[in-house]
Amino acid sequence: MTDPAGKLHIRLDPHGVRIDSTRPVGAASLLVGRDIAHATRLLPVLFSICAVAQAAAGAAAIEGALGLAVAPRIASRRRRLVAAETLREHLWRILLDWPGIMGEPADAAAMARVMAGYGDWRAALTAGVDLFAPGAALPAAEPAAAPAAECARRALADLGTLRVFGRPPDVWLEQVAGLEALAAWAGQTDTAAARLVHRTLTAGQAGFGRAGVGALPPLSATDLDRCLDGADPAVDAFVARPTWDGQPRESSPLTRQLEAPLVQDLRRSFGNGLLPRLAAQLVEAARIMAGAEASAAEPAPGDLPAGLGLAQVPAARGLLVHRVRLCDGRVTGYRILAPTEWNFHPAGVVAVGLAGLMAHADPVDLGPLARLFITAVDPCVDFELQLPGRPQ
Template identity: 45%
Template sequence: MSDPAGRLNIQLRRTPHGFACDIASTRPVAASGLFRGRAPTETASLLPLLYSICAKAQASACVGALDHACGMDPDPEARRLRQSLVAAETVREHLWRILLDWPLLLDEEPDRHAMIGTQSLVKRIFGALDSDGVLLSPGCEKPTSSRSALAEAASALADLTAERVLGLAPDAWLERVTTLGAFDDWCRSVETPAARLLADLHDSGDGRLGHTEASPLPDLDDGTLAAELRGPEAAAFVARPHWRGVPRETTPLTRYADSALVSALVADQGRGILARLVAQILETVSLLRAIRTDELDAGSTAPSDTLLPAGVGLGRADAARGLLVHLAEVDRGRVAEYRILAPTEWNFHPDGVLSSALATLPDAEETLLRRRVQLLVMAIDPCVAFDLVIP
C-alpha cells in the first residue's frame, strides 16, 4: 500500500568526481486541486485532514489565503494567535526529531516518554490559544484564548525541554550559549543525548560534512509569489520550485543564519550538519520563549502591500521545515483554484540543497556513509519518509 503523504527516493551514485545524487518524489503536490468548487469554509475544514503533517501551519496558511481572497481581514490578535499555533507545532516537530531520532544516532533508545509529554503539552497549548475552536476558520474576528492556561502549559513544556534536551532553562540557554566557546562548554557539561550528539559531531569532524554555499529563498512579496503560482508553469513550479533559475533553501538554518551562535558555527564549521542541527535547537528554544512571552509578530503573516487581483489571496506560515505558501482564487463563493508551495519541494529539489550537500560527502564504507546521509537528510528534514539507495 502506498504512503498517502508520499515518499522521497534518494539515490547516491559514485562518479569519477565524487557522488552524484538523484532525488525523486511521490509527494501529492497536486492534491490541492481537490478544493476546486468547494466553499471557503469547507476548504478550511477539509485541508488539515488531507495535510496532517504540520496541520496547524497548513490550516493557518489556508485561512490566510481564503481571508484575503474573500476580502476579509481578521484582526491582528487572530493573526497573532494563529502564528502562536504554528510556533507550538514547530516546537513539537523539532522535539520529535531531537527526542526520538537523535538518540538513534548514538545507538540509544528514543525518549518516547518525553515525546508523549511533549505531545500532551502542545495539545494543551493549542487548546489555550483557540478555546472556542474558531481561530482557523475564515473570517475569524473574536478568537478566545486563555492566557493563564497558555502560560502554564508553555512553562511545563519549557521545563521538559530543560530536563530532556538542554540541561538548563531555555531562557538561560539562549542567554549563555551565544559563542563557540559557550557552545562547546555546554555540549561537554550536559549529559542529554542532544548535547552528546552535537559534541560527537564536533569532535569527529562530521559536523562539517554537507557544507554548501548559501542559496536562501529571498523574501518574495505576495505579488511575485502569486504570479508564479498562477502562471502557465504553476504546476511545474510547485513540484520543482526555483527562483531565477536556482533552487533555493528555506530551513531553520536560513531563518536563524544571522543569530550570533549559528553565524559563528557557520564561520567555523560551514553550513553542514552541526550548524543545521543547532539551528533546530535554537529555533525550538526561541519559539518556546516567544510563546510564553507573546513576542511573536503578527505582521509577518499579514498580507503584503502588493495588490493582488480581486478574488485572489495568498497565505504564509513559517512551518517547521521552512516557508509554506498557499494561494486561493475564489469566484462567486467557490474556490476556483488552489495551490500549495511547500518547503520540502524547495529543499529536496533534485538540484537543491540536499543534492548539493550529498555530493560533497567523502566516500566511505557503506555503514558509515549511510549514517552520514541519514544525518544530512535529518538535518535538512523532509516532512515525509525517504528511501536511500547506494548501488
C-alpha cells in the same frame, strides 16, 4: 499500500545523488469547486503534516482574497499555535530521531509529554473559537487563553530543561552563543542533543554537507503569483521543483535563524553544514520554549486583484505558501508551495550536501551521516535512502 503523503527516494551512487519524490504536489486541486467553509475545514485533513500551518496559511490566503482584515487577537493566537506546532515537530526530531541515529533508544517518554503539552497548548488557544475560519473573531466575553497557554508553554520549557538543554531554554540561549560555548555545553551536558553535538564536533563532521545553495530571499505576493499563475503543467512543474532566479534555494530552520548569534558564529567555520543545522533547530526550539512566537501568517504584501489571495507562513520545515482564487464564494483555483520541494529539489541543498558527504566521509560512516544530514534538513515525509553498492 501507497503512502498518501508520498515519499522521498534518495539514491547515492558513484555518479552522484538522485532525489525522486512521490509527494502529491497537486493535491490542493481537490479544494477546487468547494465553498469557502468546506475548503477551510478540508485543508488540515488533506494536509495533516503541519496541519496548523496549513490551516493558518489557507485562512490568511482566503482572507486576502475576500479583503478581510484579521482581528489582532486571532492573529496572535494563530501565531502562537504555529509556534507550538513547530516546537512539537522539532522535538520529534531531537527526542526520537537524533538518539536513534546515534544508536541510542528514542526518548519516547519525553515525547509523550511533549504531545500532551502541545495538546494542552492547542486546547487553550482554540477554546471557544474556530481560529481558522476566515474572518474569525473572539467574542468580547471570551475568557483570555493566556494563563492556560502560558502554563502549557512553561511545562514544555521545563521538559526542555531536563531532556534537551540541561538548563532553562532562555538561559541556554544566553549562555550558548558561540562555537566555544556550544562545545563546552556539549561536553558537560548529559542529554542526547548534547551528545550528538559533541560527537559531531569531535569527529570533525561539523561542516559535512556544506553546500553552495543560497537561502530563499523574501518574496512578495507579486513575485509568487508570477510563479503560481498560469497553465497547470507549467505551474505543476514549478511547484514540484521550484527555483528562484534560475537556482534552487533553501527554506528551513537554518535560513530562519541566520541572525541568531550561535548560528552566525558556527556559519563562519562550517557554512551551512551539519552542525549549524543542528544548532539552528535547537535555537528555534529554545526560543519557542522561552516564549517567542512564530511570524504572522498573513496575506503576503503586494497588489493582487480582488478574489485572489496569497499567504506565507513559517511552518516547521520552512516557508509554506498558499495561493487561492475565489469566485462567488467558491474556490476556483488553489496552489500550495511547500518547503520540502525547495530543500529536496534534485539539484538543491540536500543533493549538493550529500554529494559532498560522499566525497569526504569515511564509507563506514556514510549511511548514518547521510541520514543525520537529511534529518537535519528535515523532510515532511518519510524517505528511503539507498547507499552506493547496496541493492535497492
